[in-house]
Amino acid sequence: MSQQQELPDNWNDKTYSVSALAKIFVILVCVIIIGIDGWISWNARKSDLRDAEVTTGNISKALAQHANDAIQGADAILLSVADQVSDAGIGTERIAQMTPALKRLVAKSPQLHGLFIYDADGKWIVNSMGALPPQANNADREYFKYHQTHEDLEMHLGPPVHSRATNDWIITASRRLNLPDGSFGGVALATIDINYFRRFYDGFDIGDSGAIVLALADGTILTRRPFEDKFIAYDMSGSRIFRNYLPQSPIGTRLERSTLDNVERLYSYRRLEKYPLVVIVALSENEILAAWRHESIIYAIGVAILLVLICVFGFRLIKQINLRLLAEKEAIKARDALQQLNQTLEKLAHQDGLTGLANRRHFDLALNEEFSRATRNASALSLVMLDVDCFKQYNDIYGHQAGDECLRRIGKVIKGVEQRPGDLAARYGGEELALLLPSTDVEGAVKVAEKICTEIHALGITHAGNPNGVVTISAGVNSLLLARQELNAQQLLKGADEALYAAKNNGRNRVCAAALGST
Ligand SMILES: Nc1nc2c(ncn2[C@@H]2O[C@H](COP(=O)(O)OP(=O)(O)OP(=O)(O)O)[C@@H](O)[C@H]2O)c(=O)[nH]1
The missing domain is CATH 3.30.70.270 (Reverse transcriptase/Diguanylate cyclase domain)
Incomplete structure (x- = not known):
């Protein structure tokens, strides 16, 4: 005898639950795939940013070392010149004859633009160029005023200025000269060619939107790559790096939007230990993540195609399941009706028509x-x-x-x-x-x-x-x-x-x- 299948009262609920379960399964698979893709993509992004952090950190370290060596070299020369001037005595004939010696020193030091000695009134006494412009006086320069008012004999780094001798952008490193009685006797100045740093910075691959900045510790830009005249001596003390981060730590890396050109960059900053200088290396976030974006888009397209296929086939499958369940329901209904009919016929076959008793x-x-x-x-x-x-x-x-x-x-x-x-x-x-x-x-x-x-x-x-x-x-x-x-x-x-x-x-x-x- 064939086993009879009863149509349960909650048949419709079961149909819905099978269909709902299948739908939930398809949606869950889609969500998991999207989640995994998102997770992989997010990790790849983090990894690319981490690599860029290491790169910018290394470049900033190299640039800091380079700036330190350049200033240290200039300072050593400045110190020996200041000593010679002190020995000879400011205003003596020997000083006036130092031009060839200064010339040789400048020629040997690639970072140096020139060497200058000024008397207590700012008047030019001698320099590495040889020619002394008539009535030339630098008493109005920042470094001159600084030494006039500061008794220490340490080197002073000043903001970038246009050279009065060549009109080039220069960085000034200066020392105070004292008279034998200890009073202010003048200033010894070494000027450093900004192009010296530019040439060095041009050798690094920092992409099209990357940037390198050499600035004084107070935020005054000495030079910057990409080079633009308007950025020399620009005051970036209001930027977050100078305002918030450097006071906390001399070295660091931050993702920031530039206050100069509004580009989002990964900044690695480093303050030099010996000199009031800061180097900043920045790589554009767009360029860092360009490869990641490209790959992510390709993956996303692949995942989208996969999801569409899963949805199409999944929901077709669900439709088939529903149709099958519906057909099953109809078949069970028809069988039940037939059974009922058979029972009625059987009953009638065994029943007496008049009394309703068995026949x-x-x-x-x-x-x-x-x-x-x-x-x-x-x-x-x-x-x-x-x-x-x-x-x-x-x-x-x-x-x-x-x-x-x-x-x-x-x-x-x-x-x-x-x-x-x-x-x-x-x-x-x-x-x-x-x-x-x-x-x-x-x-x-x-x-x-x-x-x-x-x-x-x-x-x-x-x-x-x-x-x-x-x-x-x-x-x-x-x-x-x-x-x-x-x-x-x-x-x-x-x-x-x-x-x-x-x-x-x-x-x-x-x-x-x-x-x-x-x-
Ligand atoms: N109305 C009707 N009458 C029936 C049916 N089947 C049998 N009969 C009648 O029942 C009667 C039976 O009569 P009898 O066998 O002589 O018996 P009785 O008259 O009941 O007498 P006793 O059985 O000796 O008491 C007959 O007249 C039948 O025609 C039926 O389905 N309907």
């Missing part, structure tokens, strides 16, 4: 089956045969249709006594009815039969042809006992029929049992 065919099958079971199990089985009294007269008096209605009502009463699962009330034929009572001994069956007789009498269906004035019924009971196992089903039936015959003969409206006789 003769059903009764015969049930009798044989219950008989076999009773003999097999050595259990009791009783049979009650019932016949409406004087029914011919009832038909004659009230008509055949009234007779049918009477039978229907009697059938209802007999049906009402079917209490156990095996009990079966049937229309045996015509106005004769039968009641099969498995596991019921004769006493029990007689009681049931008497109950039926009483209830039918109590119906009070007027019957002028019946001596009782109402419709009554007679019953014959026969039971299968263990002592009488030699009986067969037909004999059981025959015995019940004989008992019924006896009930009729004994005056009707009564019950007779085959073994016990009339009650």
